[in-house]
Amino acid sequence: MTWVRDAVGSPYxxxxxxxxxxxxxxxxxxxxxxxxxxxxxxxxxxxxxxxxAGGALRLPxxxxxxxxxxxxxxxxxxxxxxxxxDERHRPAVQPLLTPLAEVELLLPIEVADYVDFYSSxxxxxxxxQIFRPGxxxxxxxWRHLPIGYHGRSGTVVVSGTPVTRPAGQRRSADGPVFxxxxxxxxxxxxxxxxxxxxxxxxxxxxxxxxxxxxxxxxVNDWSARDIQAWEYQPxxxxxxxxxxxxxxxxxxxxxALADAWVPAPEQDPSVLxxxxxxxHLGLDLRLAVDWNGDRxxxxxxxxxxxxxxxxxxxxxxxxAALRTGDLYASGTVSGPSRDQVGSFLELTWGGAEPVTLSDxxxxxxxxxxxxxxxxxxxxxxxxxxxxxxxxxxxxxPAPAGQDGAAT
Ligand code: CA
Numbered sequence: 001m002t003w004v005r006d007a008v009g010s011p012y013x014x015x016x017x018x019x020x021x022x023x024x025x026x027x028x029x030x031x032x033x034x035x036x037x038x039x040x041x042x043x044x045x046x047x048x049x050x051x052x053a054g055g056a057l058r059l060p061x062x063x064x065x066x067x068x069x070x071x072x073x074x075x076x077x078x079x080x081x082x083x084x085x086d087e088r089h090r091p092a093v094q095p096l097l098t099p100l101a102e103v104e105l106l107l108p109i110e111v112a113d114y115v116d117f118y119s120s121x122x123x124x125x126x127x128x129q130i131f132r133p134g135x136x137x138x139x140x141x142w143r144h145l146p147i148g149y150h151g152r153s154g155t156v157v158v159s160g161t162p163v164t165r166p167a168g169q170r171r172s173a174d175g176p177v178f179x180x181x182x183x184x185x186x187x188x189x190x191x192x193x194x195x196x197x198x199x200x201x202x203x204x205x206x207x208x209x210x211x212x213x214x215x216x217x218x219v220n221d222w223s224a225r226d227i228q229a230w231e232y233q234p235x236x237x238x239x240x241x242x243x244x245x246x247x248x249x250x251x252x253x254x255x256a257l258a259d260a261w262v263p264a265p266e267q268d269p270s271v272l273x274x275x276x277x278x279x280h281l282g283l284d285l286r287l288a289v290d291w292n293g294d295r296x297x298x299x300x301x302x303x304x305x306x307x308x309x310x311x312x313x314x315x316x317x318x319x320a321a322l323r324t325g326d327l328y329a330s331g332t333v334s335g336p337s338r339d340q341v342g343s344f345l346e347l348t349w350g351g352a353e354p355v356t357l358s359d360x361x362x363x364x365x366x367x368x369x370x371x372x373x374x375x376x377x378x379x380x381x382x383x384x385x386x387x388x389x390x391x392x393x394x395x396x397p398a399p400a401g402q403d404g405a406a407t
């Protein structure tokens with residue numbers, strides 16, 4: 001039992017302990033760990049000799065710590081639990097706790113490479129029907145390999161960062177036109193943060209997932225459907241998704257999700273050997289999507305067709321090296337029913353079936369000023385719940401002068 005009274009019974013108790021980077025009063029970024037509604041300053045804890053991590057906790061991002069590897073991750077986690085549960089440490093540790101309300105949360109990692117998969121069968125099927133009506137929704141390769149693309153790591157932003165509506169080319173009856181996107185959307189996803197790099201030319205087998213992956217974040221892969229629909233064939237997403245990708249401020253370590261592994265959906269046809277993960281497990285993360293405060297969807301991550309271990313194995317099977325700080329996201333998480341989809345493209349069926357929010361307004365895609373917040377929880381040890389923080393963002397209008405009109 002922790003001596004941090006407010007954290008008792010919290011989904012951010014000592015069973016969770018997600019890592020982040022924060023600052024106070026515009027000061028220097030500092031690594032911290034969340035306990036209840038407080039943040040423990042790990043930089044100060046290492047300064048004081050309370051934790052030994054070779055200086056990795058005194059850096060402005062988590063990357064140095066991520067590079068240390070699982071034995072060190074586990075040792076530091078066990079030490080933090082000890083500091084927060086043993087009353088003898090309370091006099092030294094209590095002054096290092098700050099209310100979350102008094103800090104600013106920053107991007108916790110320097111994102112190295114960013115990859116986005118497409119691993120929900122329901123999402124792929126829905127998008128296929130909407131984008132390519134009359135054709136097979138699931139393409140022939142989909143059940144043989146985790147489809148993905150390399151995204152733009154430099155535009156990954158931390159939760160809370162406003163997102164400016166992108167402008168670009170879209171199709172019209174009179175040919176392509178330029179202007180602010182009229183079909184701006186979300187994609188509710190789960191991201192995996194790589195800690196330990198791999199050598200060029202050396203694929204990472206499925207069994208090595210936990211040796212390389214440190215933890216989990218929530219991701220919103222903002223998508224301009226009109227730009228995407230015009231540009232995506234034949235090479236895939238480009239400007240329709242590269243303008244911004246939001247991630248949660250807290251990285252939940254894999255240890256906190258030890259009780260959340262569940263059998264993943266059976267794969268038929270069977271996969272090639274390098275993709276065979278035994279046991280074949282996914283994570284029972286329950287996502288929720290709030291649009292201007294209204295709960296519009298609860299996507300279930302446990303139903304994803306491809307597992308995070310298979311995604312990692314596929315991402316490296318050609319010999320591409322992992323770097324510390326790599327982020328790979330699952331793809332939109334959509335379940336079988338309309339109230340379980342992870343995008344508004346699916347929720348409103350391509351914009352044909354608007355939703356009415358509680359303020360009486362009708363929506364198909366995002367309006368300027370809209371806010372979307374994605375949260376998630378998972379089963380923890382002994383009947384507890386692990387919360388995965390949130391990823392939120394508000395839409396700002398496109399800058400003046402991007403309406404395509406001649407000036
Ligand atoms: Ca995506």
